[in-house]
Amino acid sequence: MTRLSFTKLSLFEFCPTAYRYRYVERVPMPFVPRIVVGSIVHSVLHRLFERLQESQRVDKAVLDGLHADYWNDAPQLDRERFPDMWRDGQALLDGYWTANHADLGQPVLLESRFRFRPSPAAGFSIEGVIDRVDETPSGAAIIDYKSGRRPERLPDRLRAQLHTYALGVEQVHQRKVERLDAYFLADNDGISIRPDPDYRDALLGRYAATADRVKAESFAATPGPHCGWCDFRDRCPFRATDT
Numbered sequence: 001m002t003r004l005s006f007t008k009l010s011l012f013e014f015c016p017t018a019y020r021y022r023y024v025e026r027v028p029m030p031f032v033p034r035i036v037v038g039s040i041v042h043s044v045l046h047r048l049f050e051r052l053q054e055s056q057r058v059d060k061a062v063l064d065g066l067h068a069d070y071w072n073d074a075p076q077l078d079r080e081r082f083p084d085m086w087r088d089g090q091a092l093l094d095g096y097w098t099a100n101h102a103d104l105g106q107p108v109l110l111e112s113r114f115r116f117r118p119s120p121a122a123g124f125s126i127e128g129v130i131d132r133v134d135e136t137p138s139g140a141a142i143i144d145y146k147s148g149r150r151p152e153r154l155p156d157r158l159r160a161q162l163h164t165y166a167l168g169v170e171q172v173h174q175r176k177v178e179r180l181d182a183y184f185l186a187d188n189d190g191i192s193i194r195p196d197p198d199y200r201d202a203l204l205g206r207y208a209a210t211a212d213r214v215k216a217e218s219f220a221a222t223p224g225p226h227c228g229w230c231d232f233r234d235r236c237p238f239r240a241t242d243t
């Protein structure tokens, strides 16, 4: 049984050679401050939402304390060495608090893991971790936090991610999913869609084809404009020359 995650499937679709670098050769990922800040903010919000679930005190001082704790507990992070990263993370958290403190909602699932087989005959499984699931009167609402800015339209990668999570919630947690939200912390604005069964079925077809190619170790490069933001562009001999 081949175990795939949304991240793996998405990277293979981005470029099979990038998948090979990351998951077969296990090339270390470069240190990208923006990505690290996003990860810190995710963890801090997760701890804040856990307190909500446990009916513990939640206010701005608590949020700031959780951010400080994260830095104090991480041996590789040092506020004096990375002042910009500290400031950027704090700005995202300040903005989130200002925009949402009046109603932080009530999460029912946090950092929820799932793994399912798309069909009994499928030779692969899909797994992942969902940031947050809330309950609405008509069903579950999946929320995925992004540290960047809100795009004008939901990119296909995010649409695919949210629909993959909906499958995870429906199959593993047996909950009907009513809403899919991507929340962009840099703008404190979101895009909300309803699950689309036709899109979901087409996505599962895409995933089955990708899983076959992963199993066949078919890692031929697909260079293009996207090489410009590939994590492996500095080592890749197939990189498009104009990127």
Ligand code: SF4
Residues within 6 Å of the ligand: 014, 015, 016, 017, 018, 221, 222, 223, 224, 226, 227, 230, 231, 232, 233, 236, 237, 238, 239, 240
């Ligand atoms: S640089 Fe381009 S061709 Fe090379 S792995 Fe990245 S996306 Fe693929």
